[in-house]
Amino acid sequence: MNKILLSAKPVVNKIKHSVSEQVRSFIEKYSRRPKLSVILVGCDPASIIYTGKKGEAAIAVGIEHETISLPENTSPKDVKSVLQRLNSDPLVDGILIQRPLPKGFPEKDVVFLVSPEKDVDAFHPLNIGKFTLGLPGLKPCTPAGIMELLNFYNILPESKIVTIIGRSSIVGKPMAAMFLQANATIIQCHSKTSNLRELSKQADILVVAAGKAGLIDSSYIKSNAVVVDVGIHKTNEGKIIGDVLFDDVIEKVSAITPVPGGVGPMTIAMLLQNTLFAANNREEPSRLCKSQF
């Protein structure tokens, strides 16, 4: 059986192409570019790289971009006042706060202050509620990217068992909501799950977002399962690996995402799509997306 490597590259190219074209129409129609503002607090090296990548990707599709870099010791109050300015700036369409925030920073005090209509990470309860109900709106980038990736490779979740390892607000929970929407049967596991291997092994599609390098070996995988690896870790030797032991499971799976080059680039592509969605929605609110909420 042929293994499918679920590479993000062709999907990302397709999305970027489509977003570029839509950005062009947007500019023609509204005489301005959609704009994404990223707040970066502190100087975590990985965050600086990710923020840079987001900026490059935005510019490449014609989306205006700024990174507002704040020092490590910035107070929540100062982050709030930056957010207030961005929320009320009519030319800013998308706002995101790069995570992780510095150790001890009260994340919850600021993250929910992003205006829901500009909340391109879809962290705000209103946006979470909307996609949970299947209503149109901004969707969390990583799980939305995984749905696009599987769709591109014709992997259909309907009536499949999808096991999700992880229950974060950013991946695990919204991932379950999206697969449920797609008529999959959901098994959701996490650090308190007592029989992870057994539940994981039932999956037709296994999504691993545990944040633990190499957690999943072939004993967790059903033959011909599709494996989506959300993890990203750097080994002491500088190699980038995921939550799944790729070399160990590859013989067993029917399809698997590479790390890097799988879920990561999809997340950035969805951020572009969300920024464009927010921009269009702000200029011309559809009935469901704005007037009701």
Place this chain on the structure above:
Amino acid sequence: MNKILLSAKPVVNKIKHSVSEQVRSFIEKYSRRPKLSVILVGCDPASIIYTGKKGEAAIAVGIEHETISLPENTSPKDVKSVLQRLNSDPLVDGILIQRPLPKGFPEKDVVFLVSPEKDVDAFHPLNIGKFTLGLPGLKPCTPAGIMELLNFYNILPESKIVTIIGRSSIVGKPMAAMFLQANATIIQCHSKTSNLRELSKQADILVVAAGKAGLIDSSYIKSNAVVVDVGIHKTNEGKIIGDVLFDDVIEKVSAITPVPGGVGPMTIAMLLQNTLFAANNREEPSRLCKSQF
């Protein structure tokens, strides 16, 4: 082994007692009663009975209550204008639209118009997002009632496998979110699930909200499982039954909710609790419940 009948009665009494006392303090403090307004469209006999029960329960704990009965052919526009009046009435704390609405009535056009702070059914996306994130706020009555019921009988979901059959916005989805919050491992099944029996049989706690009379017999049940039956149906002989064949499964379970007398009364008790929560929150918004959202 002793079977536990998860009767709502002692739990409801306890909740009503507690709500009554809190209502008394509320009245002393704010010189008014908390108030619940129910909108009833049409004359579905079951809805009339349920609405009546809600009213009685409210009055019994000192909550003011009104049912606004509208004729079967009321237009969405007219329901909207009633909602606008109730949303802006400072003396109304809780609003609910009794469901089902008449056949063909565009439910989504009105149900999301209830102000989130008065939304005692917790249907609004903002409320759904809040409890999904584990933030304080209004919670859907039926799943919240089930959590209270299990807690009363010392059934702890942590690290247990909870299979939920059903994925409605009113029961199945919020039920999964609440059990996840309580550190259970979740299996969520529905009409498109292809191996329901097998997944159901893995459950330490099985919640059946399928809306199909007698769907679940003993072959779906693991020995000593806890069974929560959300279904309520009337047979041709006038008997009230659930989604679970009680007599068939009773030998196998360790605990089970009766129908009637299990989940149903809990739902009403939680409605009282939500109305009180909304009233207190409106008078004295806590930081998390109002100022942020």
